[in-house]
Amino acid sequence: MSGYATETLAFREGHLGLVSCGEGARVTYLHGMLGNPGEHAFLKALANDGWRVVAPSLPGFTGSSEPSGLRNLHDWVVAASELIDLAGVTGLPVVASSVGAMIALELAAIRPEAFGAMVLIAPFGLWDPEDPVADPFATTLTNQRRMLTADPTASASFFDDAEEMPADLLVEHGVDRYLTRTASAQLIWPIPEFGISDRLHLVKNPVTLVHGAKDEIIPASYLGKWAQLLPNVIGAHLIEEAGHHAEFDRPEDVAAIAKSALS
Amino acid sequence: MKSIFFHLMPYPELPPDFPEEHRSVWVDIDPALYDPEVGNRTYNEYLDELEFAADCGFDAVGVNEHHSNGYGLMPSPNIIAAALSRNCPDTNIVVLGDSVALYNPPLRVAEEIAMLDGITGGRMVAGFPVGSPMDTIFAYGQNPATLRERYHEGVDLIRQAWTRDEVFSFNGKYNKLRYVNVWPRPVQQPHPPIWIPGGGSVDTWDWCAREDLVYCYLSYFGYKAGLKTMQGFWKKVQETGKEANPFQGGFAQFIAVADTEKEAWDLYREPAEYFFNTCLHVYAGFADPPGYKTPNTVRAGVEGMVERAAREATARSEARKSTRGGGFPKGLSFEEMVEKGYVILGNPTQVAEQVHELATTMHIGHLMTFCHFGNMNKDLVRYNTEMYATKVMPEVSSLFEDEYEDLWWPKPLAQPARRDVPEASVS
Numbered sequence: 001m002s003g004y005a006t007e008t009l010a011f012r013e014g015h016l017g018l019v020s021c022g023e024g025a026r027v028t029y030l031h032g033m034l035g036n037p038g039e040h041a042f043l044k045a046l047a048n049d050g051w052r053v054v055a056p057s058l059p060g061f062t063g064s065s066e067p068s069g070l071r072n073l074h075d076w077v078v079a080a081s082e083l084i085d086l087a088g089v090t091g092l093p094v095v096a097s098s099v100g101a102m103i104a105l106e107l108a109a110i111r112p113e114a115f116g117a118m119v120l121i122a123p124f125g126l127w128d129p130e131d132p133v134a135d136p137f138a139t140t141l142t143n144q145r146r147m148l149t150a151d152p153t154a155s156a157s158f159f160d161d162a163e164e165m166p167a168d169l170l171v172e173h174g175v176d177r178y179l180t181r182t183a184s185a186q187l188i189w190p191i192p193e194f195g196i197s198d199r200l201h202l203v204k205n206p207v208t209l210v211h212g213a214k215d216e217i218i219p220a221s222y223l224g225k226w227a228q229l230l231p232n233v234i235g236a237h238l239i240e241e242a243g244h245h246a247e248f249d250r251p252e253d254v255a256a257i258a259k260s261a262l263s
Numbered sequence: 264m265k266s267i268f269f270h271l272m273p274y275p276e277l278p279p280d281f282p283e284e285h286r287s288v289w290v291d292i293d294p295a296l297y298d299p300e301v302g303n304r305t306y307n308e309y310l311d312e313l314e315f316a317a318d319c320g321f322d323a324v325g326v327n328e329h330h331s332n333g334y335g336l337m338p339s340p341n342i343i344a345a346a347l348s349r350n351c352p353d354t355n356i357v358v359l360g361d362s363v364a365l366y367n368p369p370l371r372v373a374e375e376i377a378m379l380d381g382i383t384g385g386r387m388v389a390g391f392p393v394g395s396p397m398d399t400i401f402a403y404g405q406n407p408a409t410l411r412e413r414y415h416e417g418v419d420l421i422r423q424a425w426t427r428d429e430v431f432s433f434n435g436k437y438n439k440l441r442y443v444n445v446w447p448r449p450v451q452q453p454h455p456p457i458w459i460p461g462g463g464s465v466d467t468w469d470w471c472a473r474e475d476l477v478y479c480y481l482s483y484f485g486y487k488a489g490l491k492t493m494q495g496f497w498k499k500v501q502e503t504g505k506e507a508n509p510f511q512g513g514f515a516q517f518i519a520v521a522d523t524e525k526e527a528w529d530l531y532r533e534p535a536e537y538f539f540n541t542c543l544h545v546y547a548g549f550a551d552p553p554g555y556k557t558p559n560t561v562r563a564g565v566e567g568m569v570e571r572a573a574r575e576a577t578a579r580s581e582a583r584k585s586t587r588g589g590g591f592p593k594g595l596s597f598e599e600m601v602e603k604g605y606v607i608l609g610n611p612t613q614v615a616e617q618v619h620e621l622a623t624t625m626h627i628g629h630l631m632t633f634c635h636f637g638n639m640n641k642d643l644v645r646y647n648t649e650m651y652a653t654k655v656m657p658e659v660s661s662l663f664e665d666e667y668e669d670l671w672w673p674k675p676l677a678q679p680a681r682r683d684v685p686e687a688s689v690s
Binding site: 139140143172175178181185186 | 400407408409548553554556
């Protein structure tokens with residue numbers, strides 16, 4: 001991958017992980033439940049499309065320290081605001097996924113200059129009792145993996161240990177993975193609906209929506225619900241053969257949508 | 264060594280094909296399986312059994328808290344403790360315990376235990392579990408990432424509420440209380456003994472050791488499997504430079520005692536198999552939500568007992584599915600349960616020897632005995648209870664008593680100051 005690099009920045013009492021790659025106009029990638037699990041195909045696809053991708057990890061997710069002091073969604077949004085400033089990505093176009101897309105929308109609602117145009121992949125935040133969001137935590141790790149991507153091998157960088165990894169690093173990799181899952185749970189447990197529909201009218205950014213047709217966590221019907229609620233939707237794409245993390249299942253397709261939407 | 268008659272209060276009439284036809288005994292158990300008439304009978308029989316154990320001379324009776332399940336019908340252990348408080352005047356009551364993080368504010372626990380301590384004249388033990396993932400995360404919607412922090416803050420609030428002698432403000436992360444002033448105050452001063460039931464979290468060992476709290480390993484899997492956990496706790500105690508007083512430790516154990524070993528094998532098979540194969544039929548997806556374990560526990564590779572039970576139950580379910588049409592693999596056999604030490608079985612001498620070995624090997628001075636388990640009928644419960652109380656307890660009750668002081672046992676008001684039985688009616 002062209003110039004793939006990791007960085008650690010001091011953030012509050014801990015640290016913030018940041019990965020970047022590619023050359024060209026800058027775009028932010030705000031990860032979802034899989035965090036930033038090293039070099040993966042979506043970052044590569046964005047880089048190949050001519051972007052300089054900057055991907056900070058939210059507190060507790062891969063590469064960032066545990067989210068102490070974060071009691072509620074307000075704390076998370078304030079942390080995200082501070083985090084994008086620290087990462088130097090404020091005002092850039094953003095591709096945000098899953099829990100990251102939920103945070104991006106919350107931040108965009110109260111800080112319009114936080115992002116430019118937005119590509120949002122299966123955001124959490126809405127709840128339809130007739131078609132509820134599935135519980136990704138009341139399941140085994142194996143099943144959770146199946147829920148996150150249509151093709152379980154697409155999330156290998158998160159779930160699988162590298163064969164050559166020393167034993168002590170394997171343990172820490174397991175702990176990191178556990179903490180990333182914990183951070184997701186902290187954000188969206190037990191029901192990922194915190195009143196965002198009352199704030200969406202404040203999001204003026206041009207938004208392109210992406211949703212995996214085989215998303216086993218957030219039903220595909222939510223694509224239409226977001227499109228109805230957001231005031232400035234410029235595109236909505238249902239991706240065949242893609243699960244919750246469509247950017248992991250179909251990296252080139254989602255990168256192409258991002259290129260079209262953000263260029 | 265103190266023997267506590269501990270009751271889980273399982274629902275006794277789950278269908279025989281429950282493990283094959285239902286996903287889990289906890290969280291999403293089919294509400295249609297609950298028969299209120301069975302519930303009415305069961306609660307009263309179980310209260311009778313606890314009162315009978317008290318009459319038999321157990322050092323204490325014990326109750327606990329679980330939600331949305333057929334494993335244990337006590338969403339509120341304090342209600343059961345209240346029902347026992349005036350009918351068991353000569354024994355102590357161990358509430359093991361109230362899942363502190365589920366109370367909003369946790370001050371409610373401080374108040375209710377203080378009430379019970381007042382009613383009983385100081386015969387209460389206050390247990391504070393984090394609570395199982397099924398109870399806390401899934402049934403009660405607590406966030407797994409913040410559960411333990413919320414729990415520790417709640418315990419801190421309760422301890423302050425019991426010990427501070429002025430009205431104070433509590434500005435916690437999760438609890439904001441402008442005026443904290445618990446009325447009534449507990450009879451036992453500064454407060455009833457605090458016991459912490461744990462499932463294997465390494466950070467709980469450390470905390471109990473530092474704070475001089477009783478660590479109780481409430482294992483389903485017997486003393487042979489529980490030894491490593493208790494050793495982990497005692498190592499932490501030693502690291503603090505304190506004496507390893509066995510009364511700072513507790514353990515839970517299934518007991519099956521009869522006149523002869525053969526009789527015990529015949530009598531206890533069905534209730535043991537009901538407990539281990541039906542009451543513990545927990546879906547593995549409910550046992551390990553991310554954030555429930557501390558990073559240190561993950562790093563140490565410690566598997567909680569609920570997690571283990573659920574993993575084994577789910578493995579059995581999957582094995583059954585894979586062999587449908589070819590005969591179901593059996594669940595855990597009674598022979599395995601006894602061989603592995605999940606159930607201590609035998610005649611009184613054999614049981615006493617094993618209990619002695621358990622207590623000395625694990626170095627524990629408080630034994631939570633399960634003389635009722637599974638769908639055991641009331642006559643068998645009384646038999647098991649009486650046999651243990653009259654023929655086993657005398658053989659083990661002197662353990663540790665001369666050598667160590669039990670600093671974590673209730674200290675009731677002396678008679679005649681104590682008043683905790685119904686006054687005779689005046690005609």
